Amino acid sequence: MNVLIIEDEKALAEELELFLTNYNYICEVCYNGTSASEKIAVNLYDFILIDLGLPDYDGLDLLKEAKKSNPEAICMILTARAEVYDRIKGLDLGADDYLPKPFSLLELYSRMQAITRRKFGLKQNLVDLGGFLINLTDRTISYYNDEVNTITKKEFDLIAYLLLHKNRTLTRSQLSEHIWGSVINDDYDSNYIDAHIKNIRKKLNAFAPPDWLETVRGLGYKIKINT
Numbered sequence: 001m002n003v004l005i006i007e008d009e010k011a012l013a014e015e016l017e018l019f020l021t022n023y024n025y026i027c028e029v030c031y032n033g034t035s036a037s038e039k040i041a042v043n044l045y046d047f048i049l050i051d052l053g054l055p056d057y058d059g060l061d062l063l064k065e066a067k068k069s070n071p072e073a074i075c076m077i078l079t080a081r082a083e084v085y086d087r088i089k090g091l092d093l094g095a096d097d098y099l100p101k102p103f104s105l106l107e108l109y110s111r112m113q114a115i116t117r118r119k120f121g122l123k124q125n126l127v128d129l130g131g132f133l134i135n136l137t138d139r140t141i142s143y144y145n146d147e148v149n150t151i152t153k154k155e156f157d158l159i160a161y162l163l164l165h166k167n168r169t170l171t172r173s174q175l176s177e178h179i180w181g182s183v184i185n186d187d188y189d190s191n192y193i194d195a196h197i198k199n200i201r202k203k204l205n206a207f208a209p210p211d212w213l214e215t216v217r218g219l220g221y222k223i224k225i226n227t
Helices: 010-022 033-042 059-069 084-092 105-119 153-164 172-180 186-205
Strands: 002-006 026-030 047-050 074-079 097-100 126-129 132-135 140-143 213-216 220-223
Touching (some): 002 010, 002 033, 002 172, 010 026, 010 105, 026 033, 026 172, 047 059, 059 074, 059 084, 074 105, 084 097, 097 105, 153 172, 153 186, 153 220, 172 186, 172 220, 186 220
Parallel strands (some): 002 026, 002 047, 047 074
Antiparallel strands (some): 126 132, 213 220
């Protein structure tokens, strides 16, 4: 999942970037509101982390812009403004969470995980797909008692992102942008994503056919779960 970090304290921004990258998020960092506003207007993010105390911009204005141009993004306010009035105002404007500074990075990660589960309707980070047990926390896949240990990091990212958007077709461009952090051109797009899906199917087929992983001709891919 891709994250936009808007934080003018460079040391904190770099710490956030390193921490979240270690948890397999794709991060971009903006140190001021102007550049953040430009990115929000043209890119789609899964998470937008907003500091309210920016030197050139009101963070709440950025929040409004984010809710308008990135309606599906999860917006979290990370700020030194801890007054109840500020929290209420941020939440009323659409923030999904409000975390006053100083905060624990592990708490931030746990909150991001919890919000993700709520947003995508997952009760827990363990999902059974036709005998394949997908563990989103440990980033493992097992088939009953056998671990599928041949899946690469990016292949797991692909499965996890499709799983979060279960029963919804995602285009190759969407998958590229949210997992690899960039939009690739259509000619390259096709081979790139298709090759990863082909590898995933081959590795899972060694255990059982992953019938839940579907190709939607002319559009993209989806994971189908009967609910």
